[in-house]
Amino acid sequence: MEQEQLSLWLAVVAYVVAGMLAIFGVVFAKKYDKSILFFMSLGLALHAVALGLRWIRLEHGPYLTMFEILSSNLFTLMLFFIIFYWRYKPVRPSAAVVLPILFIMMAWMMFTPHDAGMVPASFDTIWLWIHIGFGKVFMGSVLVAVGMGGVIVLRKYHWTEKKFANLPSNERLDDLAFRFMAVALIFDSLMLIAGALWAHDAWGRYWGWDPLETWAFITWLVLVITLHLRATLKLNHVQGAYLIFAVFALGFLTFYGVPFISDAPHQGTFG
Amino acid sequence: MTLFSNRLAIYSSSLKLTLVLFFIFGTGAVAWHFTEHALKDWLITVPLLLLAFNLMTALLTNKVFRTHGWLLLFHVGLLLLLLVIGISQVTKLIGSVEVTNGSVYDQSSAQWQQGLFHPNRLDKLQFKLEKFNINYAPSHGETVRLDTQAYLTWLDEEGGVKKGIVGDKVPLKVYGYKLYTTHNKGFAPMFRWQPKQGFSNEGSLHFPAWPEHEFNQSNDLQIPGTSYKVWLSLKFFDPILSTMEPSVFRTPNDFVLVVRVGEQRHELQPGDFIEFETGRLEFLGLNTWMGFQIFYDWSLPWMLGAALLALFGMAGHFWKKFAPTPWEETLKEDKK
């Protein structure tokens, strides 16, 4: 229990160090790439230890309580971002946008009660993993796109204009961001399909418009609208960026907001 | 006329219309939550129908689809998906029924909603609920429901007798219907009505679901073949579920059945009875009932197929579209 807490705290510290370095790097035009990658990976390893210890202690994965959902999502978002950071060198400074967003999740996670929950019968299935796995790739892709959208928007302002001078042009960033949005759509669709199959398996119906399902659907629809808008109305890059933010915000609310206000991940798990 | 139909084709296949319809669809889905109106499903159905029409005309007229095979495949998949959803909506059934422990299913107590073209065969179902278990576990001073097993005997479509255990995730499958156990269950007092003349009659009354309606364990009983109506209420004093250790749903050991006949109040134990002018009502004991959900929907595998086809097309489309990697050039410039 104490080791678990300790490694979680150390992980958060490492993440925060990486984030601060990313921000300093942009502000003072320094290259801390290697250190940032190191601290992010260190944080990830410590975080894995914390998750693993908890898993062993409670004998179920991190998907029941708000704390567990936040923690495991932070982990997968970080993992996704680290891979992106490592592979897409020219856009690394977008870490200065992405990591502070993750800080919010970290703070929220640390202030959420770390209690344990009970596994409902409907969670004892492979669908859980497929459904959640797709969802994580979806959010990871949107997060990466948000990083690039953030750079595009920040460039609008005089005081930050030069800070991102070394990055590719807005056009390129927009292009790359929307590739990640395309990946996001594919995985969001897969998540909905897997979710529907799971719901069918667990509750005999594949779609019931419960609050979580409705919000997940709205998120999917806004993502589709975003891609259609971009293809038909020739949006400029800043407008594209705002749409990316909208999808992220909706996705975030769906994942963390709706389970927060209703009693169970889905209403079907009641009683 | 041709001018008119051309115009119609242009407008109805417009991508701007698609955007508007998407928006209406989303609004409809949210609005669906805030109304209980009998026609609320149209909030979702109408936008979907319009989208399907929009998509169909676009597939026929938009040149983009002629040059982009993957995009075409993707949108054809979507159209198929909409089609399957449409057909499944008009042929499906969703319903529920409560069955007393140890008794047979009775269609007259089932409730359901069905699509316009559903071939209803609920009257053909024959099964008996032999017994059921619902397991609970303690959690933070409360209880959590775990798995349910209902032991059933039923007749299959050929009239053969079958036995099996169904539950939350394993339904009884007959005549295309699937019956799942639910969290709805409760107590059921059993009675025998012995008229002064004629044959006796046994039956049970279902109290509202427990523990959902824990504080409203009462109901009216209309004694069959008479004009007598009595009010019943169950009071019990031992906790059914434990917050300390694993437990199962069961009838209480320490209870009374309160019966009100007009102004008179009786408290009955099993074996007690009340005399009426034309007969006697005997309380035989306390039993339980289980609520089942009934589904009829054949569309799932087809929907899955259409969705996967669409997804495959979408993946192909994006793969092709995003094959070039222009930002890599910045990297090369960086290195120079």
Ligand code: HEM
């Ligand atoms: C119902 C769900 C729908 C989804 C999920 C969907 C999704 C998409 C996606 C992801 C693209 C690719 C955009 C890109 O390349 O960046 C696209 C393009 C397109 N969609 Fe849809 N679509 C849907 C319905 C429709 C409908 C109803 C129409 C009918 C007009 C339509 C017509 C088109 C056309 C013509 C394109 C090509 C646009 C272009 O690249 O210029 N779509 N759609």
